[in-house]
Amino acid sequence: MSGTRRARWGLVTTTGVLTGFGHGFAAFAVSALLKPISADLDTGRGAISVAIGLGRLVSGLVSPLVGQITDRKGPRGIVVAGMGTAAVGLIGLAFVRNELELYIAWSLIFSLGVAAGFTVALDKLVVASMPEKRGMGLAVRFSISAILATLIVPVVAAMIEQFGWRQTCAIWGGLMFLLIPVPLIFFPSPQRDRALPGPVQPAQDEPDARSVLRRPAFWLIAAALSAQASVTSGLSVHLVALMTDHGLGPGMAAGIFGGMVLLTVPVRLLAGFLADRIPAARLPLVLSVLLVLEGLAIGSFAVAPGFATMLVVTAALGIAAGAPIVLVLVLCAELFGQSGFGAVQGKLMMIQVPGSMLAPILAGYAHDATGSYVGSIAGFAIILIAGGMVLSNLKAD
Structure with missing residues (x-):
């Protein structure tokens, strides 16, 4: 393997490690925090879901700016700043005493850091x-x-059971501080951007971010991706609680949740393999069929609630969290070009905000009102199917 190729895959590996450690905590480990925080602060799951939803709002709103800074200045500085901010937010979370402080620590500081450091x-x-x-x-x-x-x-x-949720957050924040040297060492500085393995200069025929907003293809992708993000967000936040409500212990529920996340690995690798080989014109149809099938699988729980269909929902969520984003990002790079990719993706993430913010909130309050997640899951299935049908109208010429 050549040095240039090793450098490319070294960067890929480093970004994966950082995202798993930072964004993985925000997107998935929060499911294990839902009940302990709710009990400690003496509030409902709906209120905790509001904090999580507001965090997604902050992340979405700041994503276009993060993308623009990355396009202009490179990723190193914004990633370092984001990691430091996220660490401060997690450590602050360990000291919250009420809902307002929770919103400041999680929804504002931590979520701002995650958006800057681990995504676009x-x-x-x-x-x-x-x-x-x-x-x-x-x-x-x-x-x-x-x-x-x-x-x-x-x-x-396990850390929550051993140390409590507060110390768990503080420990994770401290570990995040210790990882800050990684991007400082391995990511190219703005002065070394030309040394990036692969072309980084804009192609003359690539559209700028503003012209992209005038293209129907962008909005069709945004609508479908928003549907997928809403369902993934709503289910992932409440999945551990759903399983424990149906009699599973916290450890087993967390293990099944981890298995769901692990399922995304082969799904993503298959999606990447196909994305590099399927013509861009066919990617929208592949995505459309995938979203519809995922919606039907998730809807099975609403039709026949039980352990078996709960596992089907878990598997469908693993697929929904794995394949679509890979295909979408490749499609966006093909349709809209590389030079403004950060800004385009940032705008897509911002457009996802209403759905990804409201989905866990509405699911939480629906559970508080009915004592069940059946209605919420039925709604998620309908949203995902609708997103797939919308995407079927996209023609990627």
């Missing part, structure tokens, strides 16, 4: 570094993060 900037780095195998590069990046997240969920659950 790292995706742009992979896209710029892997001009020929973007699909597989993204798939490997997300697979590494998924493997770490698989380990994180039961580890966090």
Whole structure:
């Protein structure tokens, strides 16, 4: 393997590790924190879901700015700043005493750090570094993060049982501080951007971010991705609680949740393999069929609630959290170009905010009102099917 190729895959691996450690905690380990925080602060799951939803709002709103900074200045500085901010937020979370303080620590500080340090900037780095195998590069990046997240969920659950949720958050924040030297050492500085393995200069025929907003293809992708993000967000936050409500112990529930995250690994690798080989014109149809099938699988629980269909929901969530994002990012790079990829992805993440913010909140309050997640899961299935049908109208010429 040549030095340039090793450098490319080294960057891919590094981004996967960082995302798994940081974003994995925010997106998946929070499911293990839901009940302990609710009990400690003497509030309902709906209120905790509000904090999580507001955090997604903050992340979405700041994502376009993160993308623009990454496009102009490179990923190193914004990632370092994000990691430090996220660490401060987690340590602050260990000291919250009421809902307002929870919103400040989680919804504002921690979520701002996650958006800056673990999402758009790292995706742009992979896209710029892997001009020929973007699909597989993204798939490997997300697979590494998924493997770490698989380990994180039961580890966090065990830490909560051993130390309590407050000390768990403080410990994780401290570990995040210790990882800050990684991007400082391995990521290119703005002065070394030309040394990135792969072309980083804008192509003359690539559209800018503003012109992208005038293209119907962008909005069709945004609608479908918003549906997928809403369902993934709503289910992932409440999945451990759903399983424990049906008689599973916290440890087993966390283990099954970890298995769901692990399922995203082969799914993402397969998606990356296909994305590099399927013509861009056919990717929308593949995505459309995938979302519809996922929606039907998730809807099975609403039709016949039980342990078996709960496992079907878990498997469908693993697929929903794995394959679509790889295919979407490759499609966006093909349709809209590389030079403004960060800004385009940032805008897509911002558009996802209403759904990904409201989904866990509404599911939490629906449970508080009815004592069941059946209605919420039925709604999630309908949303996902609708998103797939919308995407079927996209023509990627």
